[in-house]
Amino acid sequence: MLNTSPWVARADREVESEVLILGGGLAGLAAGSLLGHRATVVEAQERPGGLVRTERIGDYWFDRVIHLLYFSHPDVENRVRALLGDVLQPCPPDARVETARGATRFPVQLNLNGLPAEVRAACLEDLRSAHERPVAPDNYEELLLSAFGRTLCELFFFPYNRKLWRRPLSSLSASGFHWNLTRPSVAEIERGANAPRPTGGYNARGWYPRPARGDWRGMEVLSRALAGRVGDLRLRHVVTAVDPNTRTVRTRSPEGVTDFHYTRDCLSTLPLPTIVSLCAQAPAALVEECRDLPRNRVRSVALAVRGPRPRDTGHWRYYTREDVPFTRLVFMTEFDPDMAPADGWGVLAEVLEPSEGPRASDESLVADVRRGVAEVGLLAPGSRIVGSSVYTSDPGYVVFTDATRETTAEATRFLTSRGITPLGRYGTWTYSSMSQVMEEAFAWAAESPALTA
Numbered sequence: 121m122l123n124t125s126p127w128v129a130r131a132d133r134e135v136e137s138e139v140l141i142l143g144g145g146l147a148g149l150a151a152g153s154l155l156g157h158r159a160t161v162v163e164a165q166e167r168p169g170g171l172v173r174t175e176r177i178g179d180y181w182f183d184r185v186i187h188l189l190y191f192s193h194p195d196v197e198n199r200v201r202a203l204l205g206d207v208l209q210p211c212p213p214d215a216r217v218e219t220a221r222g223a224t225r226f227p228v229q230l231n232l233n234g235l236p237a238e239v240r241a242a243c244l245e246d247l248r249s250a251h252e253r254p255v256a257p258d259n260y261e262e263l264l265l266s267a268f269g270r271t272l273c274e275l276f277f278f279p280y281n282r283k284l285w286r287r288p289l290s291s292l293s294a295s296g297f298h299w300n301l302t303r304p305s306v307a308e309i310e311r312g313a314n315a316p317r318p319t320g321g322y323n324a325r326g327w328y329p330r331p332a333r334g335d336w337r338g339m340e341v342l343s344r345a346l347a348g349r350v351g352d353l354r355l356r357h358v359v360t361a362v363d364p365n366t367r368t369v370r371t372r373s374p375e376g377v378t379d380f381h382y383t384r385d386c387l388s389t390l391p392l393p394t395i396v397s398l399c400a401q402a403p404a405a406l407v408e409e410c411r412d413l414p415r416n417r418v419r420s421v422a423l424a425v426r427g428p429r430p431r432d433t434g435h436w437r438y439y440t441r442e443d444v445p446f447t448r449l450v451f452m453t454e455f456d457p458d459m460a461p462a463d464g465w466g467v468l469a470e471v472l473e474p475s476e477g478p479r480a481s482d483e484s485l486v487a488d489v490r491r492g493v494a495e496v497g498l499l500a501p502g503s504r505i506v507g508s509s510v511y512t513s514d515p516g517y518v519v520f521t522d523a524t525r526e527t528t529a530e531a532t533r534f535l536t537s538r539g540i541t542p543l544g545r546y547g548t549w550t551y552s553s554m555s556q557v558m559e560e561a562f563a564w565a566a567e568s569p570a571l572t573a
């Protein structure tokens with residue numbers, strides 16, 4: 121029988137380090153930046169940053185997905201501000217929601233005042249009765265109903281979440297989605313229904329890099345600054361096999377096959393299904409369960425537009441309507457006016473696909489998004505789309521069902537029992553923000569024996 125073990129062939133070269141970090145997204149870079157020369161970071165792509173990369177179409181810049189930084193912890197804030205200095209600028213978010221009954225500010229539940237009087241009244245009546253008769257929700261659909269009442273659900277939460285999750289909301293777990301839900305009290309919702317809320321409330325302290333000059337713009341500026349502090353960063357190195365028993369990780373790169381040996385720690389920020397499947401000794405049943413963990417891929421469609429910038433868009437807008445493919449549009453020049461030439465602007469459309477389903481071609485996605493952007497009235501007469509691109513993030517959004525938690529707990533137990541720490545958004549199979557993954561990574565690195573011994 122043919123021996124298919126990835127370890128049969130000898131490596132072209134060997135590298136040794138105290139700590140080995142798999143994946144050079146924000147989590148891997150943050151941990152690596154603290155450990156300096158003690159750590160090696162291996163990353164598959166040709167630029168560091170993972171999701172936090174910014175792409176160019178000529179003079180137009182697009183983050184691969186919307187990225188606004190909110191600090192989750194003072195330690196992260198201190199480190200990132202020390203790293204970026206004045207380049208990091210306040211960017212208080214201004215987001216909008218388009219519904220079939222009018223537009224208002226996001227989050228809609230705190231900004232009902234923007235909607236017509238009869239819609240507000242119906243929302244409030246349903247909301248009060250939902251709160252008077254609370255039920256323990258069994259699934260995500262019931263959770264939304266019990267939190268917001270039927271009218272607000274039918275106006276926003278149901279159509280928006282159906283577009284986002286692309287599967288029945290009743291098949292999703294009632295827990296796990298809290299990152300995506302602001303749940304104010306009835307009194308707060310009533311206040312927001314009666315008068316516009318003062319600015320500076322919900323998640324008001326957003327930040328965005330706006331370099332005065334330099335060769336890069338967008339949130340990737342943060343990834344690049346962190347990467348600059350990593351002692352040994354190996355790009356274009358795809359991890360192909362992991363043997364925790366011999367503390368060896370094999371990679372393939374344009375230079376050939378390399379075996380990386382670690383003497384102390386291994387941190388994996390690779391998606392949980394990937395790292396489990398690469399691990400020698402992983403039980404076949406666990407590999408299979410991880411492979412089947414449900415998730416959605418994000419297709420980000422970037423359009424570069426020549427023509428006047430639309431007014432009063434906010435940084436991003438959510439769309440509930442079924443006849444446009446995107447869940448939201450992101451206006452890049454609202455984050456940094458220099459992300460497009462003065463006579464143009466860039467829009468990033470977020471389109472979701474279940475990862476297990478078919479993948480639309482880039483051409484058809486661009487055509488659908490172009491139609492949608494025109495349909496929602498954003499293109500002034502005479503405007504021209506002068507460039508387009510599609511960036512795919514898979515996994516993008518992990519999906520929680522009742523079975524998910526058990527599988528991820530089992531996978532985490534398996535990895536840690538073999539001396540590998542899973543970390544990061546997809547390493548832990550959660551919904552971490554940039555700040556949260558950096559917080560976890562800095563904390564992990566600070567505790568590493570490589571620093572403390």
Ligand SMILES: Cc1cc2nc3c(=O)[nH]c(=O)nc-3n(C[C@H](O)[C@H](O)[C@H](O)COP(=O)(O)OP(=O)(O)OC[C@H]3O[C@@H](n4cnc5c(N)ncnc54)[C@H](O)[C@@H]3O)c2cc1C
Pocket residue numbers: 142143144145146147148162163164165169170171172185186187188189190357358359360389390391394418513516517543544545546547551552553554555557
């Ligand atoms: C649509 C969307 C919008 C978001 N908006 C925000 C926001 O506004 N604000 C915010 O704070 N956060 C936001 N986030 C979350 C934020 O992007 C993540 O928390 C963060 O980027 C995760 O970093 P990470 O290092 O954990 O993962 P990743 O960036 O996925 O890094 C993992 C790295 O591992 C590498 N890798 C994978 N397989 C291999 C392999 N076999 N060999 C070698 N390398 C490999 C990948 O190339 C990647 O670089 C958003 C996320 C999404 C999807």
